[in-house]
Amino acid sequence: MALCKKGNNSRRQTAKTMARQKKTKSQQRADRIYGEIRDRICLLDYVPGDRLSEEELAEEFGISRTPLRSVLARLESEGLVKSRHGVGTFVTKTNFEELEEVYKLRIELAEIAGRLDPITKSEAGLNRIRAMIVRAGDLVEQPDQKAFARLSLDHFFEMAGIIGNAHLRDITIRMQLLTTRNWLTILPERHLQAEIRRFRSEIRELLQAMEVGDYQSVGHIWRSHISMSYHRLKAYAGETGT
Amino acid sequence: MALCKKGNNSRRQTAKTMARQKKTKSQQRADRIYGEIRDRICLLDYVPGDRLSEEELAEEFGISRTPLRSVLARLESEGLVKSRHGVGTFVTKTNFEELEEVYKLRIELAEIAGRLDPITKSEAGLNRIRAMIVRAGDLVEQPDQKAFARLSLDHFFEMAGIIGNAHLRDITIRMQLLTTRNWLTILPERHLQAEIRRFRSEIRELLQAMEVGDYQSVGHIWRSHISMSYHRLKAYAGETGT
DNA sequence: TGAAGCTTTGTTGTACACAACATGGCAAAA
DNA sequence: TTTTGCCATGTTGTGTACAACAAAGCTTCA
Numbered sequence: 001m002a003l004c005k006k007g008n009n010s011r012r013q014t015a016k017t018m019a020r021q022k023k024t025k026s027q028q029r030a031d032r033i034y035g036e037i038r039d040r041i042c043l044l045d046y047v048p049g050d051r052l053s054e055e056e057l058a059e060e061f062g063i064s065r066t067p068l069r070s071v072l073a074r075l076e077s078e079g080l081v082k083s084r085h086g087v088g089t090f091v092t093k094t095n096f097e098e099l100e101e102v103y104k105l106r107i108e109l110a111e112i113a114g115r116l117d118p119i120t121k122s123e124a125g126l127n128r129i130r131a132m133i134v135r136a137g138d139l140v141e142q143p144d145q146k147a148f149a150r151l152s153l154d155h156f157f158e159m160a161g162i163i164g165n166a167h168l169r170d171i172t173i174r175m176q177l178l179t180t181r182n183w184l185t186i187l188p189e190r191h192l193q194a195e196i197r198r199f200r201s202e203i204r205e206l207l208q209a210m211e212v213g214d215y216q217s218v219g220h221i222w223r224s225h226i227s228m229s230y231h232r233l234k235a236y237a238g239e240t241g242t
Numbered sequence: 243m244a245l246c247k248k249g250n251n252s253r254r255q256t257a258k259t260m261a262r263q264k265k266t267k268s269q270q271r272a273d274r275i276y277g278e279i280r281d282r283i284c285l286l287d288y289v290p291g292d293r294l295s296e297e298e299l300a301e302e303f304g305i306s307r308t309p310l311r312s313v314l315a316r317l318e319s320e321g322l323v324k325s326r327h328g329v330g331t332f333v334t335k336t337n338f339e340e341l342e343e344v345y346k347l348r349i350e351l352a353e354i355a356g357r358l359d360p361i362t363k364s365e366a367g368l369n370r371i372r373a374m375i376v377r378a379g380d381l382v383e384q385p386d387q388k389a390f391a392r393l394s395l396d397h398f399f400e401m402a403g404i405i406g407n408a409h410l411r412d413i414t415i416r417m418q419l420l421t422t423r424n425w426l427t428i429l430p431e432r433h434l435q436a437e438i439r440r441f442r443s444e445i446r447e448l449l450q451a452m453e454v455g456d457y458q459s460v461g462h463i464w465r466s467h468i469s470m471s472y473h474r475l476k477a478y479a480g481e482t483g484t
Numbered sequence: 485t486g487a488a489g490c491t492t493t494g495t496t497g498t499a500c501a502c503a504a505c506a507t508g509g510c511a512a513a514a
Numbered sequence: 515t516t517t518t519g520c521c522a523t524g525t526t527g528t529g530t531a532c533a534a535c536a537a538a539g540c541t542t543c544a
Binding site: 485486487488489490491492493494495496497498499500501502503504505506507508509510511512513514 | 520544
Binding site: 296 | 496497504
């Protein structure tokens with residue numbers, strides 16, 4: 001289950017720890033566990049409706065229920081799980097209305113992100129994105145839903161790194177994490193390859209804007225991608241009948 | 243210390259509980275305590291730098307440290323307090339850079355709020371705002387910083403109620419709460435009356451736009467008020483030398 | 485006198501036992 | 515057979531003792 005997500009997590013951590021350097025060991029451990037469970041939810045290792053056992057998770061991570069519960073509380077505040085007294089803690093199912101709200105908001109936030117003090121990507125950052133294009137190319141040859149999901153998330157965090165406004169970045173991340181799993185759930189298998197191809201062309205387009213340092217355009221392009229992906233999502237939802 | 247804030251709290255609760263009806267008694271209690279402490283921080287009953295004793299607060303609210311700690315964790319996630327192991331939990335001091343970031347974001351959010359599915363105020367809602375204009379009028383005659391702060395917060399929550407997009411509303415509230423106490427701290431006493439007067443004219447302006455149902459204009463007006471208040475804040479900060 | 489190390493004190497973080505709660509199953513009565 | 519009430523079981527929420535930790539004061543030695 002856990003597999004090789006360590007690399008991904010640590011990479012994402014760096015983007016987060018930039019803001020606040022002072023992290024005690026307890027907080028680092030909590031952050032690690034939080035990221036792990038969050039990824040499991042977003043990458044559909046835990047499906048909406050699944051119950052997360054506090055006791056089992058506490059045992060798995062070698063801690064007691066108390067600190068684990070604070071991790072779950074954080075996930076609950078972000079809307080990824082919902083605890084019910086005497087029943088259990090469950091991965092949330094987002095209804096269509098909320099999904100639409102989140103998408104509408106994400107569309108607006110993307111445009112703002114390009115305007116509000118964007119952080120210019122270093123050459124190393126650009127290279128990381130170029131490497132993702134290669135990864136996407138491999139996935140076009142050999143489509144795999146989970147690998148695509150992980151690549152997509154990695155690229156998103158790379159994008160979030162350009163947002164200089166700390167709060168806007170946090171909000172953008174939270175909204176993204178709320179929609180990821182829904183996108184994966186609804187995306188039909190037979191459209192997977194086409195989606196990966198489209199994803200590759202999208203991150204190429206974004207890369208080009210970043211290469212010339214035009215971050216306002218990055219914001220607009222990003223916005224258009226989110227908007228179009230939402231329209232496709234609706235179309236897919238109509239296809240499958242949900 | 244607690245005084246007559248019950249009315250304010252409950253009124254704010256109604257705006258919150260609209261979204262999710264299912265609230266267990268524990269959650270309601272936690273929400274109440276959270277709101278109480280949050281107000282104390284925002285209205286400067288607790289000044290930045292103050293230590294919040296878990297034990298004392300737990301005793302005051304008649305609960306043990308465990309549920310109180312989850313309330314403090316929530317406040318910490320919103321950036322209002324910061325816990326340090328073995329030292330204490332302290333009300334945060336926002337530096338100028340972060341304050342500027344938050345204001346820039348609030349300016350953008352206000353404009354979006356007017357566009358993204360705003361909720362038309364009922365006649366009762368408009369009447370509540372009209373009552374606030376009266377309260378503001380009284381305060382012009384007899385300026386009082388804390389009363390002004392409370393009125394300002396009440397009006398803000400009334401404004402937040404027009405935001406139909408649930409996540410956007412939450413974010414807007416969080417950003418507002420981060421700036422309130424800074425505004426109060428920096429505002430010089432001798433400009434208080436002028437500020438109250440300006441506040442009254444602002445909420446009148448907003449009311450007019452709401453009365454004709456033009457909520458996009460409400461967003462633009464709100465945006466301009468936030469922007470101008472930020473500029474005055476900077477001017478005041480220059481005056482007092484901070 | 486000064487400084488380093490130890491001790492004391494008070495605080496937040498953790499572990500664990502128990503309370504509160506919801507749910508499903510079972511039995512008994514209509 | 516159906517329904518109603520009760521109980522058993524398992525889960526989240528709470529209280530409490532203790533561990534981890536930091537800071538201030540004290541002591542002791544140079």
